[in-house]
Amino acid sequence: xxxxxxxxxxxxxxxxxxxxxxxxxxxxxxxxxxxxxxxxxxxxxxxxxxxxxxxxxxxxxxxxxxxxxxxxxxxxxxxxxxxxxxxxxxxxxxxxxxxxxxxxxxxxxxxxxxxxxxxxxxxxxxxxxxxxxxxxxxxxxxxxxxxxxxxxxxxxxxxxxxxxxxxxxxxxxxxxxxxxxxxxxxxxxxxxxxxxxxxxxxxxxxxxxxxxxxxxxxx
Amino acid sequence: xxxxxxxxxxxxxxxxxxxxxxxxxxxxxxxxxxxxxxxxxxxxxxxxxxxxxxxxxxxxxxxxxxxxxxxxxxxxxxxxxxxxxxxxxxxxxxxxxxxxxxxxxxxxxxxxxxxxxxxxxxxxxxxxxxxxxxxxxxxxxxxxxxxxxxxxxxxxxxxxxxxxxxxxxxxxxxxxxxxxxxxxxxxxxxxxxxxxxxxxxxxxxxxxxxxxxxxxxxxxxxxx
Numbered sequence: 001x002x003x004x005x006x007x008x009x010x011x012x013x014x015x016x017x018x019x020x021x022x023x024x025x026x027x028x029x030x031x032x033x034x035x036x037x038x039x040x041x042x043x044x045x046x047x048x049x050x051x052x053x054x055x056x057x058x059x060x061x062x063x064x065x066x067x068x069x070x071x072x073x074x075x076x077x078x079x080x081x082x083x084x085x086x087x088x089x090x091x092x093x094x095x096x097x098x099x100x101x102x103x104x105x106x107x108x109x110x111x112x113x114x115x116x117x118x119x120x121x122x123x124x125x126x127x128x129x130x131x132x133x134x135x136x137x138x139x140x141x142x143x144x145x146x147x148x149x150x151x152x153x154x155x156x157x158x159x160x161x162x163x164x165x166x167x168x169x170x171x172x173x174x175x176x177x178x179x180x181x182x183x184x185x186x187x188x189x190x191x192x193x194x195x196x197x198x199x200x201x202x203x204x205x206x207x208x209x210x211x212x213x214x215x216x217x218x219x
Numbered sequence: 220x221x222x223x224x225x226x227x228x229x230x231x232x233x234x235x236x237x238x239x240x241x242x243x244x245x246x247x248x249x250x251x252x253x254x255x256x257x258x259x260x261x262x263x264x265x266x267x268x269x270x271x272x273x274x275x276x277x278x279x280x281x282x283x284x285x286x287x288x289x290x291x292x293x294x295x296x297x298x299x300x301x302x303x304x305x306x307x308x309x310x311x312x313x314x315x316x317x318x319x320x321x322x323x324x325x326x327x328x329x330x331x332x333x334x335x336x337x338x339x340x341x342x343x344x345x346x347x348x349x350x351x352x353x354x355x356x357x358x359x360x361x362x363x364x365x366x367x368x369x370x371x372x373x374x375x376x377x378x379x380x381x382x383x384x385x386x387x388x389x390x391x392x393x394x395x396x397x398x399x400x401x402x403x404x405x406x407x408x409x410x411x412x413x414x415x416x417x418x419x420x421x422x423x424x425x426x427x428x429x430x431x432x433x434x435x436x437x438x439x440x441x442x443x
Contacts, residue, residue, distance in 0.1 A: 183302035
């Protein structure tokens, strides 16, 4: 193990990790918005929108992110939609993540018995009030485990970004292995940096899950 | 109508080559799934053990495999074995090793979850009805566990197929690599080939994975 080598190239990994985190969180934030809107469209059975959302969810969930990225990065410019690596990474992650988030929110909403809505309405609440004060708090706490699992899944998926020439952690590791043959050191730093990114989310997720479990009604 | 580069697909053997590339990825995922299901069932049963050492070891294995991106695992096995052990393994072998290790961890967790989700009163009621432990497992526990497991294992197959697209990154010639070659070879004659070819690859994955996920969803609803 060559510690000088590790010390020398640590800043390179740090920059790469920051890029991964930046694009990852931006993509996930957009995915949450898309997922929320899709789940609402499905829950209220909005006529045409509902079909479009279902088709989007099936396509997005049944194709790999790597292929989606290739399509966005290399194919879309051919029909006049320009991209750059960073926008492509964010768009790909948002496209993939949107459907996973939609499924998480939808299963939360569907887990709430219709009687909750009916009772709220009979108590004189407006539909929007019932949604905001009765349905949503319960639905959100039910979807937390799936939501956290999705965030971790999406952060892991960012590892394919190097395929569209983003200088992320994988790119840096492969580069260093190719240039200096310091395989063990490069791989060690790769693992350590991914742990730094992923472990806090995983731990935070399990804490959050434990605390929110008490929020569910009757459990 | 702009040129979408779809003509390239019908030139020569291009379509057959793409399907051949897809088969490489699907083959690797099927082999990995076939090995991970029995190993995963075994791991799941071992994980319900009360021995603290066994519990700790299996837990660390599971957590490490599940928190690391699969691409990192591929890099570790593909590049790491060469430098650490001095053996040069092929990309295909590295992929099968990684996806089997990953599939075993995922399957093990599913099996463990299904086993501990069987309420205790099922065992107790079976005992009260004077069933022997082997009868209890055979007629009460296993049928309930299998029903929960089958849709989840089918889902694992689609996840495996989607994840095997990563083998491109360690140099295995699969469908995306073939797609790149086709686009490169036809760069002059059809500059927009990238659109048609990558769209086809996307649809190919969809056509394989969608029916499998539908089946899993249907079974889940039926037995849920």
